[in-house]
Amino acid sequence: MTSPTTPAGPLEQARPNGVVRALTDGWVVAKRNLIKIKRVPEVLVFVLISPIMFVLLFAFVFGGAIDPGGEVAYREFLIAGIFAQTVVFGATFTGAGLAEDMQKGIIDRFRSLPMSPAAVLVGRTTSDVVYNVLSLIIMALTGLAVGWRIREGVVDAILGFGLLLLFAYAVSWVMAWVGLMVPSVEVINNASFIVIMPLTFVSNAFVPLESFSGFLRTLVEWNPVSALTQASRELFGNIDPSIPAPEAWPQQNAELYTLIWVAIILAVFVPLSVRQYRLSAGKA
Amino acid sequence: MTDMIRATGLVKRYKDVEALAGLDLDVPEGKVLALLGPNGAGKTTAVRVLTTLLKPDAGSAVVAGVDVLADPDGVRSRIGLSGQYAAVDEHLTGFENLEMVGRLYGMSRTAARARARELLERFALSDAGDRPSKTYSGGMRRRLDLAGALVAAPPVLVLDEPTTGLDPRSRVQMWDVIRELVSSGATLLLTTQYLEEADRLADDILVIDHGRAIARGTADELKAQTGGERVEVVLAHPADRDRVQRLLAEVATGEIGLAENGRELTAAVDGGVGALRRLLEGVERERIEVLDVGLRRPTLDDVFLTLTGHATEDATGASTPADAPTPEVTR
Numbered sequence: 001m002t003s004p005t006t007p008a009g010p011l012e013q014a015r016p017n018g019v020v021r022a023l024t025d026g027w028v029v030a031k032r033n034l035i036k037i038k039r040v041p042e043v044l045v046f047v048l049i050s051p052i053m054f055v056l057l058f059a060f061v062f063g064g065a066i067d068p069g070g071e072v073a074y075r076e077f078l079i080a081g082i083f084a085q086t087v088v089f090g091a092t093f094t095g096a097g098l099a100e101d102m103q104k105g106i107i108d109r110f111r112s113l114p115m116s117p118a119a120v121l122v123g124r125t126t127s128d129v130v131y132n133v134l135s136l137i138i139m140a141l142t143g144l145a146v147g148w149r150i151r152e153g154v155v156d157a158i159l160g161f162g163l164l165l166l167f168a169y170a171v172s173w174v175m176a177w178v179g180l181m182v183p184s185v186e187v188i189n190n191a192s193f194i195v196i197m198p199l200t201f202v203s204n205a206f207v208p209l210e211s212f213s214g215f216l217r218t219l220v221e222w223n224p225v226s227a228l229t230q231a232s233r234e235l236f237g238n239i240d241p242s243i244p245a246p247e248a249w250p251q252q253n254a255e256l257y258t259l260i261w262v263a264i265i266l267a268v269f270v271p272l273s274v275r276q277y278r279l280s281a282g283k284a
Numbered sequence: 285m286t287d288m289i290r291a292t293g294l295v296k297r298y299k300d301v302e303a304l305a306g307l308d309l310d311v312p313e314g315k316v317l318a319l320l321g322p323n324g325a326g327k328t329t330a331v332r333v334l335t336t337l338l339k340p341d342a343g344s345a346v347v348a349g350v351d352v353l354a355d356p357d358g359v360r361s362r363i364g365l366s367g368q369y370a371a372v373d374e375h376l377t378g379f380e381n382l383e384m385v386g387r388l389y390g391m392s393r394t395a396a397r398a399r400a401r402e403l404l405e406r407f408a409l410s411d412a413g414d415r416p417s418k419t420y421s422g423g424m425r426r427r428l429d430l431a432g433a434l435v436a437a438p439p440v441l442v443l444d445e446p447t448t449g450l451d452p453r454s455r456v457q458m459w460d461v462i463r464e465l466v467s468s469g470a471t472l473l474l475t476t477q478y479l480e481e482a483d484r485l486a487d488d489i490l491v492i493d494h495g496r497a498i499a500r501g502t503a504d505e506l507k508a509q510t511g512g513e514r515v516e517v518v519l520a521h522p523a524d525r526d527r528v529q530r531l532l533a534e535v536a537t538g539e540i541g542l543a544e545n546g547r548e549l550t551a552a553v554d555g556g557v558g559a560l561r562r563l564l565e566g567v568e569r570e571r572i573e574v575l576d577v578g579l580r581r582p583t584l585d586d587v588f589l590t591l592t593g594h595a596t597e598d599a600t601g602a603s604t605p606a607d608a609p610t611p612e613v614t615r
Contacts, residue, residue, distance in 0.1 A: 025387075025388055028384055028387045028388055029384075029388075032373060032384055035380060036375040036376075039375045039416055040375065105367065105370055105371040105372070106371050106372065106373045107371075108337065109365075109372070109385065109432060110388070111336075111337050112335050112336070112337060112360060112363070112365040113360055113385065113389060114357045114358075114360040114361040114388075114389065115388040119388070
């Protein structure tokens, strides 16, 4: 038996600081979250069924009523929008997962360990990327089944998926911050609904930009979700050549505009969330 | 001998309640100190401050030679904390829980795995080690949690109410485990609501109330202050009260307590069994009908009553039954 007073080797080693530690500790926490998916696969079933439902609902219910004009069919126009909406909604999982973690005893264990204060957040946001990867795969397959096609090269398509995941990752830090502030998991679902519904619906995700006018149109043009959708359509080759290119700068530079938003969101919400984590965990 | 834990003048306020009101405490190396007090006395707050989970409003603390406020990470790598609510992940197996903790201490994967197996073995969890901890009993979860606190073999251990909520058998098992730790030389700070637990595990007991220390000593010293064992009588007829009170006065060493229902009388006595026999002889001689007569060791309530002059009651003044072993007190 080892005596508890035996000086443990690892403790005497200097631990790497800052970002390296946040990433290595974050990965340990991410693995813990992924094990949960393995143990409670039921959660995954619903995560994967809802995107299928979305694709089919929009394709068949609105498909006949909404006409983006030109040669590209609505279904083809639609899929990138559904991709964008679903991965952005995926951020809700981050908020809910953290809100749940904060109520559990395991947080006390984490807080009493010499680990990075960002690790729980890095771990949660990282493991939630897996949800989004899986739902993108499922949605892409469903999309292909109802007539969506990738018309640019494979590299562009991969970039398209990459951009969707990157933006979703940034938004998950926003919901992480919200998740740390709400008193219970139930609140998160409502909170994210209020934020994400308008964000995704006041965009070109489901209807063409041209159908908006006045102030609302400006809003749609500058909405980062519109840029994300536009960029995805470009990278997947779902842009109708017969429709004139949009005039607004964010729409003309959709990839760049999306990346700028990713940088801004991360720069604001990573420090904000880490600070909130320290505060929330010390409250009890 | 150096102090492994030393706290001076800790203050922590929550709105209008002072959870800690200038608490001082010290634990010499290799010793066990029990913080004894009712719910809301400030035990858990003290533990949270000493383990860096909470910043005090005033005061200072040094744990294993490291200042809690100046270098919390340094403290965290030298302590092991096991809390009131088992801090384990229910979806992870026992092995995965311990491996994760080891990795978060900065151990290599190989070292963390070896340590996890070793601890599972030591806490009699080997057989259950590869099952999700959700399937564990309460006692097993607590043992796993305690194992988590020991992963990095820290020189200082802090156990917050390690047996609260456990059934009697698990409690005794837990005591055995803790005694074994102590015998191997760890410095231990332990909080408890049970005088018996403090008695069995600690070298020294610090009684706290309303966030400050009110007495310190060994279990024997504290019990001597509270007047040793108690005789308790439950009357069948409240009308017999005066007669029994007179009989009790012959054997009592202090005041005679009367419960609110007017049927239960309690008194500290010297030489327990002899006093009980004399009382019983009197009761029989006078043909008084009693429901229950017994001898019991002083409870936390008795210690409190003697030390503070008030029962373990909350700020609103609601008194608790004299025989309640774990009075509910709100902070």
